[in-house]
Amino acid sequence: MPAPLPLKTYLDVRQALRDRREIALIDVREEDPFAQAHPLFAANLPVSRIELDAWSRMPRRDTLIVVYDNGEGLARNAAQTLTRLGYKQVSLLHGGLEGWRQAGGEVFKDVNVPSKAFGEWVEAQRHTPSLSAEEVKKLLEQQADMVVLDARRFDEYQTMSIPTAISVPGAELVLRAAALAPNPATRIIVNCAGRTRSIIGTQSLVNAGLPNPISALRNGTIGWKLAGQDLDHGASRQFANISEAQCIQASRQARLVADRAGVGRASLADLARFSSETGRTTYRYDVRTPEEFATGHLPGFGSAPGGQLVQETDVSMPVRGARVVLADLDGVRANMTASWLAQMGWDVWVLDGIQITDLNETGHPEIQAPPTIEPIEWASPVQLFQWLQDEPAGHLAVLDLGTSASYVKRHIPGAWFALRSELPKVLKRIPGAQRYVLTCDSSLLSRYAAHELSRLTDAEVVVLRGGTRAWIDAGLPLEQGETRLASPRIDRYRRSYEGTDNPREAMQGYLDWEYGLVEQLRQDGTHGFQVI
Structure with a gap:
């Protein structure tokens, strides 16, 4: 029996935010329910993919983490998973989202709310x-x-x-x-x-x-x-x-703006010191274009083009109160990005004096995901294709645990779209099988779900090696559309500003919501924004 998890109240979280102490308030539901209602500085880290995201998004293992759901029963499992991943200060939010509301906490709709507000x-x-x-x-x-x-x-x-x-x-x-x-x-x-x-x-x-x-x-x-x-x-x-002259002029202008906003200046020696400090989370981002980043970047830095970093602070930096270090080669993009983050209440620094020879890491870093302990049975795409051809109907079921958008775009013929967090429900919604094959975009997520599914069924559980990407690379047949949904498509919240077919009412409603954010910020009282 696992030890009971500690609880943090609305007042505990609110005070930490107001004091600018490090805290990660984590909503472990899927993106759509998260977007319907959540606290201002909550970050969405769905339990269905928590192993893939936790280490990169919350890099310090003794960060204070407060986990919640809205009564779905997801938070406790997520907190236990985070503890197994090495996090030492994991708590549950007392009463979950409803407890937050009842205590007088403000709740916000949509995604990337801190930036939009x-x-x-x-x-x-x-x-x-x-x-x-x-x-x-x-x-x-x-x-x-x-x-x-x-x-x-x-x-x-x-x-x-x-x-x-x-x-x-x-x-x-x-x-x-x-x-x-x-x-x-x-x-x-x-x-x-x-x-x-x-x-x-x-x-x-x-x-x-x-x-x-x-x-x-x-x-x-x-x-x-x-x-x-x-x-x-x-x-x-x-x-x-x-031109070089235009770059120099823009650099001067950006530096003045950053200085007005109170942005810190750091050297590579400072960066090494930051990295050695075990009591602080330090996010490190290269804010140039993804193409420039792939050509060469500082070791340990992630790619976050500056405009999107400002737009998606909750995604890139879920630990509120953390330190942020930004880098570029021109002295413009990092300074302008930092100027906005500073005004949003972040402890933000720009690296000065970087030389192109310092950018000695290329490509994009691989996901740093924890290993699986349980033995896994694997199948190649060719083997799965043969099973689908030879085995009688109902003997085998393919569960696609990737994103619903990827599933709709293309998936293995006959595969069911399923959310990992809903596996018990999925088994009740689809016909029973003697063998289940799990796939996702790359097989990373499937391998974590394999042992969970094995505990729920006596059937054989197999993971497709390389996932749907390997199936596609092998030139095997594909299906499109919402052919078999064993779970609702709640892993992605449909933004009213995306696409070209949104109803007028939804678009106008979105604008009305944005206009109301200033008053919501006043009601919430934790934002700490200071505009220069």
Whole structure:
């Protein structure tokens, strides 16, 4: 019988947040239920993949971790798993999410809420300039001297974009804008899908002192669609290279902004000292593009392009109160990213004096996942294909534990989509089998689930070596669509600003929610935001 887990109350968590002590408040439900309601600084770490995410997202094993669910029975199992993974200070939130509510805690909807709420706080404090969709469309029709800069990731930009817009992901704006609008009279419009990255991107250019007239596209592509205006799809306009003089000027501007925000300066010697401090969590991120990162980066650093790092602090840095060290080679992207993180209450440092020879690690790091203890029976893709061909109907069932989006895109014929956290329910929902084969994108997740499934059934449990990716690489047949759902698709929350088929009501509801975030921050009282 495992020892009882300690409890932390709403007041314990609130005080730690207000004191800026290190704490990870972890919601172990799937993303959709998490997005329906959660505390401001809660991070989503679903129990179904906790072994894959914990070590990278919470790198210090004696970090204070408080785990909760909403009565689904997931939190205790997740806490016990974290303890087995070596974490020494794991507690349950007293009463779970409902206990938080009953104690007077504020709850928030959607994902990446700290960043979105911060964006609204910035606009309220700084009155960030913006233009409506109708005003921007009129300027385009008049062929005004202007550029539209899309601050989202390139893949988001390609899905839908404002006509003429150029992809310049957030942290690139201060580095690239002067080259894209060299005439100080040229108007710069910054957009994203909704509001946050438009606001932060616009305010970045204003803070950096660009002489151009600068405005956010109010409400982004959502506002554009609600105005009944057409979007482009599949655009490919991207920023170009800049001159050395432009880089030097942007670096000076970014450094001034970072200094105003109170960003710390660090050397490689400081970084070594940080790494030796066992009482602090230190996140280390390279904020250049993924392509630059893969070519060469500092050992131990992860890739987090600056605009997305500011947008997704809860994903990249679930330990609130941790230290953050950022790196680039140009002195622009790290300083601008750090300036925003500092205003969000993070202890953030920029590495100075980095030389290209220091970037001696290439590629993208592999997931550091703990080993499995139980013996696993494996099958190759060819073996599984043969079983599916030869065995009688009902003898074998393939369970796909990958993401529902990957499953819908392509999966092994006859496979069931299943959430690992729902395995007991899954066995009741599908016809019984004498052999279960587990797959996921790579087989990493399947190997953790194998022993759990073995405890639930007397049937043989096998893991597909290399997962669905190996099946695809072998050139074997595939299916598409929601052919067999043994679990609901709650592993992903559908954002109202994604895709091109969202109902108007959902888009307007999302904007109304964003407008209300400032008042929610005041009610919550734990944010610690300070806008320069």
